[in-house]
Amino acid sequence: MSLHSIRTSVRSTAFGALGLALGLTFAAGSASAEDVIVGLVTKTEVNPFFVKMRQAADARAKEKGVKLIARAGKFDGDNEGQVAAIEDLISAGAKGILVTPNNSSGMLDVIKKAREAGVLVIALDTATDPADAVDATFATDNFEAGVQQGSYARKALGDKKAVVAMLDGTPGGTVDTFRHDGYLKGFGIAEGDPSIAGAAITNGAQDKGQIGMENLLSKNGDINAVYTINEPAAAGAYAALKSFGKEGDVMLTSIDGGCAGVRDVKDGKIAATVMQFPYKMAAMGVDAVVEYAATGKKPSGFVNTGSFLITDKPVEGLESKDTAWGLENCWGD
Incomplete structure (x- = not known):
C-alpha cells in the first residue's frame, strides 16, 4: 500500500463500525491472557494526545x-529512541507492538525484525512509509482532516484575499505531510x-509555534490565515498573534480535538x-493484539x-459539530 492509497480509504463516522474488535475476549485453550505482552511506543510522553493514548491502552489492557x-x-x-x-x-x-512512528521511514528495519519474530506490529496515528511495512494502521485519515481544516479556513475567510502561514510539525512523518497537503487542497491552493x-517547523510544540x-x-x-499541525502549535500561534495585536484578524485553525483545544x-x-x-486507536490496537494472541488472526x-x-x-457546505459536543467528546484535561 502506497502513502497515497490510505488517503482514499473509506471515511467512517466517529462511533461507527470502528469498534469491530472491542468485544473480543481471550480464547479458551490458548496461552493465558496474563502471559500476553502488548507494547506501546509513542512519539513522546508529554504531548496530551499520546498521554491519552497511553491511558486508553493501559485501561484496555x-x-x-x-x-x-x-x-x-x-x-x-x-x-533512535523509538527503535531502541x-x-x-x-x-x-x-506479542504485539503498537507504534506511532516519529519518522515514517526510519523504523522500517526494526519493524521488519519484529514481524519476522512473529510480533504483530500496528501503526497508530501515523502511517509508515511504505504503509504496508506494518500489519495494519489504525489512525485518523490525516489528509482528510487537513482538507476539513483548509476548507473551513477558505470558506470562513469569505472574499478576503488569502495570505497564508503554514505552521508544520516534524519533517519525515506521514501525519505532517498528509495534514499539510490536505489543508492546501481544502484551501484550494497548491504548494508554492x-x-x-511562509512556513515554520514547530515539532507540534507550543513554544515553537509561538516563535x-x-x-x-x-x-x-x-x-490572515494560519494552518497549524496541532492544537499546541495553535496555542503558540495565538500567543504570537495576540502579542502583535492581530488575534482578531487571522483565521487560525487546527487539528486534534483535545479538551484544551476545544476550549x-x-x-x-x-x-x-x-x-x-x-x-479509539489505542483500544482497537490492544484488542487486535489480544485477538492475534488468541487466534493468530491479524488485522490488515x-x-x-x-x-x-x-x-x-459553522459555514455553509461543511458538516461540523459545536463546542458543546466537542467538550463532551474531547480527550485530555
Whole structure:
C-alpha cells in the first residue's frame, strides 16, 4: 500500500463500525491472557494526545487481563529512541507492538525484525512509509482532516484575499505531510502558491509555534490565515498573534480535538479544529493484539478512526459539530 492509497480509504463516522474488535475476549485453550505482552511506543510522553493514548491502552489492557509495556521517544522526532524501545519489546517477548512512528521511514528495519519474530506490529496515528511495512494502521485519515481544516479556513475567510502561514510539525512523518497537503487542497491552493507567505517547523510544540508565528509575522504582517499541525502549535500561534495585536484578524485553525483545544475554539482563540480519537486507536490496537494472541488472526490495511470539524461558527457546505459536543467528546484535561 502506497502513502497515497490510505488517503482514499473509506471515511467512517466517529462511533461507527470502528469498534469491530472491542468485544473480543481471550480464547479458551490458548496461552493465558496474563502471559500476553502488548507494547506501546509513542512519539513522546508529554504531548496530551499520546498521554491519552497511553491511558486508553493501559485501561484496555487491564480490562483484557494482558500486560502493557509503554515506551516513548524523548522528544518529537526521536527515531533512535523509538527503535531502541521496539528492540527492547522484542526481547521482552511482546506479542504485539503498537507504534506511532516519529519518522515514517526510519523504523522500517526494526519493524521488519519484529514481524519476522512473529510480533504483530500496528501503526497508530501515523502511517509508515511504505504503509504496508506494518500489519495494519489504525489512525485518523490525516489528509482528510487537513482538507476539513483548509476548507473551513477558505470558506470562513469569505472574499478576503488569502495570505497564508503554514505552521508544520516534524519533517519525515506521514501525519505532517498528509495534514499539510490536505489543508492546501481544502484551501484550494497548491504548494508554492504566491498566497503562501511562509512556513515554520514547530515539532507540534507550543513554544515553537509561538516563535514560528512571530518570525512569520515579522516578515509579513498581512497574514490572515494560519494552518497549524496541532492544537499546541495553535496555542503558540495565538500567543504570537495576540502579542502583535492581530488575534482578531487571522483565521487560525487546527487539528486534534483535545479538551484544551476545544476550549480555545469556544473562547474564540481558534476558529475551528478537527477532532480525532486517540483512545479509539489505542483500544482497537490492544484488542487486535489480544485477538492475534488468541487466534493468530491479524488485522490488515488502513482503518480510519474518524474525525469531526469542531466550530461555533459553522459555514455553509461543511458538516461540523459545536463546542458543546466537542467538550463532551474531547480527550485530555
